[in-house]
Amino acid sequence: SYEVTQAPSVSVSPGQTASITCSGEKLGGRYVSWYQQKPGQSPVVVIYQDTNRPSGIPERFSGSTSGNTATLTIRGTQAMDEADYYCQAWDSSNVVFGGGTKLTVL
Amino acid sequence: QVQLVQSGAEVKKPGASVKVSCKASGYTLSRYHIHWVRQAPGQGLEWMGIINPSDGGTGYAQQFQGRVTMTRDTSASTVYLDLRSLRSGDTAVYYCARVEFQSFHLWGQGTLVTVSS
Numbered sequence: 001s002y003e004v005t006q007a008p009s010v011s012v013s014p015g016q017t018a019s020i021t022c023s024g025e026k027l028g029g030r031y032v033s034w035y036q037q038k039p040g041q042s043p044v045v046v047i048y049q050d051t052n053r054p055s056g057i058p059e060r061f062s063g064s065t066s067g068n069t070a071t072l073t074i075r076g077t078q079a080m081d082e083a084d085y086y087c088q089a090w091d092s093s094n095v096v097f098g099g100g101t102k103l104t105v106l
Numbered sequence: 107q108v109q110l111v112q113s114g115a116e117v118k119k120p121g122a123s124v125k126v127s128c129k130a131s132g133y134t135l136s137r138y139h140i141h142w143v144r145q146a147p148g149q150g151l152e153w154m155g156i157i158n159p160s161d162g163g164t165g166y167a168q169q170f171q172g173r174v175t176m177t178r179d180t181s182a183s184t185v186y187l188d189l190r191s192l193r194s195g196d197t198a199v200y201y202c203a204r205v206e207f208q209s210f211h212l213w214g215q216g217t218l219v220t221v222s223s
Contacts, residue, residue, distance in 0.1 A: 001168070033209040035151075042201060042216055043151065048209035086151055090208060093165055095141065095153040 002091035006098035012105055018074040020101045022087030025068060032070040033088045034063055036081075037100075043086065047072060079105050108132035110140075110202050110214035117220045123190040126217045128202030135183045136160040139205045142176065142187045144198040145216075152198075156205075157185055192221045 004024035012018040022032065032050050035043035045054055047063035050070065060075045070089075074081055082105045087098040113127040128140065142154040155166035157176040164176045175188040187200060200217045203210035 031208045035210070037151075042213040043210070044213075045209050045211050048207050048211070052207070054211065084150075088151075088209070093156070094167065095143075095156075097143075097151040097153060100150040 002089075002094075002096050004087055004089055004096055004098045006087060006101045008099070009102045009104065012074075012077045012103065014079060014105055015076055018077045018081070018103055020072040020085050020103065022070040022072075022098050023068055024089060024096075027068050027070055027089060028065045030089045030091075032063070032065055034072045035086045035088065037084045037086065074103075077105055081105060108212065110204065110212055112200075112202060112214040112217045115218040115220070117222065118192050120193055120221055120223055122192050123188060124192060124219050126187045126200050126219070127184050128186070128214050129182070129184045130204075131183065135178070135180055135185070140185045141203050141205060141210065143201045143203055143210075145201070146195070146198040154187070159185060194221050197221045
């Protein structure tokens with residue numbers, strides 16, 4: 001079955017750029033979404049169809065894909081961005097989530 | 107207000123079944139597919155399956171085949187998740203989520219199901 005892989009944790013200093021990656025075979029040929037989840041809350045989509053940002057999501061969030069890797073980039077990271085981030089892709093009609101990356105802002 | 111509202115927390119014994127509901131408001135249920143996703147304590151998101159509320163068509167993740175049933179009641183604007191033969195590993199928060207542009211843009215608040223003897 002198809003799998004996508006994320007690093008368990010990423011740390012970033014406030015104001016710096018955070019990059020969270022998601023790897024999977026031919027991932028660049030599939031639409032990737034990214035979700036932010038804070039403790040006790042439901043996930044929120046921050047990027048969909050690789051690069052699109054829903055209304056209400058700050059411009060500091062951006063997405064890109066290349067080859068087997070999708071990247072979520074957060075520029076000017078703020079303390080409020082500390083959360084778990086999940087990538088999600090489609091394998092035919094099935095949905096696949098990455099294991100999640102805990103972003104720590106310190 | 108467009109939202110998905112789920113039923114309340116459940117405590118079940120091993121071997122029992124649980125039925126979680128997800129009520130759509132602010133839009134017509136049949137217009138969008140609904141998926142179920144679960145999250146065990148301290149763990150990541152796990153996709154369970156999809157229901158097309160328009161015709162009731164379903165698709166389940168392989169690991170849940172034979173143990174899960176997703177249904178809908180369009181008159182009540184509600185979809186249901188039925189999970190049988192519960193075991194401790196099924197303890198999780200269960201979410202319903204609406205798909206749009208191949209992404210989950212609308213999530214329910216989650217339902218905690220605890221399986222314990």
